[in-house]
């Protein structure tokens with residue numbers, strides 16, 4: 356199946372994509388201006404029909420809604436991170452989207468190239484076996500987060516002259532989880548700091564994605580302890596337009612297999 | 622709903638009025654929100670009910686939509702969508718999320734297959750025949766081939782995935798995608814000049 360990711364824009368605009376393709380497309384959308392424009396335009400077109408399908412709700416609903424909002428605090432406007440991402444997708448209720456544990460079919464030519472990119476990375480890590488890489492990565496994460504020298508490395512990355520701090524926006528507006536990535540391209544390292552994150556099963560890890568033109572490229576994985584993380588990870592030597600975080604099987608995936616839980620564009 | 626010839630919705634005054642309400646809502650103005658509700662509730666409820674069918678569930682989801690509009694008001698970005706489009710997008714998505722999580726719980730029975738295709742046809746016929754429907758909207762829908770109309774109706778009005786559409790119509794997934802895509806493009810061309 357070779358479908359251009361761009362071609363999924365109309366289906367996405369009317370919520371007609373399968374859950375498994377949603378994540379992939381949302382990541383694409385965060386860096387594709389063409390699709391962003393197309394989605395916005397099509398949403399406006401279908402909204403035109405709301406007039407023709409309008410239906411008066413029961414009168415009692417008005418009071419119910421007004422008393423509900425009177426009890427509901429408004430969210431702050433200031434959410435720099437993720438502002439470029441499609442707002443609607445950010446607000447998607449992740450809890451309703453089943454974690455796709457099944458294998459994702461490649462939906463585009465780009466997916467294949469993402470997989471290639473990842474494979475290249477694995478070769479660069481000089482750990483030809485994915486499993487071996489995963490184990491090494493896991494060791495690295497635990498080693499770093501426990502080791503006494505760790506705080507030094509963290510502060511080195513954070514104070515690197517080229518360090519870029521990006522606060523990621525949670526996909527589920529309800530959660531009070533936070534996550535930020537400090538990236539030093541010169542050092543090929545990131546510091547990941549977060550709290551309020553969900554605990555994972557032993558088979559899962561959080562994975563960082565580079566958001567680039569045309570999709571997402573999988574990078575390092577990490578785990579949390581009591582919902583918190585503060586660690587240094589080695590990442591690829593490459594540019595990125597933003598960051599995404601998903602939950603993946605240990606060792607990470609070539610393409611995202613679950614909804615994006617945090618993202619930000621830069 | 623009125624039977625005005627010209628819908629107020631696509632016009633700049635509609636957008637301006639709703640935008641200025643949103644500006645007040647951002648300051649926590651609940652009275653402005655009540656006005657926004659009055660403006661948008663029929664549109665939102667209509668979208669939700671088309672997808673969900675069930676009256677009680679539609680009320681619940683409509684409430685969720687409005688609470689969300691309230692919560693997110695400060696994050697509304699007028700450069701991305703008109704207030705009406707913003708509300709309709711959230712309404713559709715929440716209805717679809719609900720219907721799909723319901724589906725996940727109990728897989729649809731086979732007889733649902735027949736009835737939903739029939740309902741789909743009804744929904745569009747209803748829209749086309751409805752007095753209030755603007756000539757433009759009617760003409761746009763009528764410009765679709767019957768196959769496109771069916772696919773767009775199932776996908777948008779009923780909130781099905783393209784895979785569901787393919788199954789319901791017994792056509793390949795690629796064909797379903799193409800019909801939905803082509804149908805939407807045609808609607809866009811037809812209605813585009815107003816946007």
Ligand SMILES: [Zn+2]
Nearest residue numbers: 361387389390
């Ligand atoms: Zn695109």
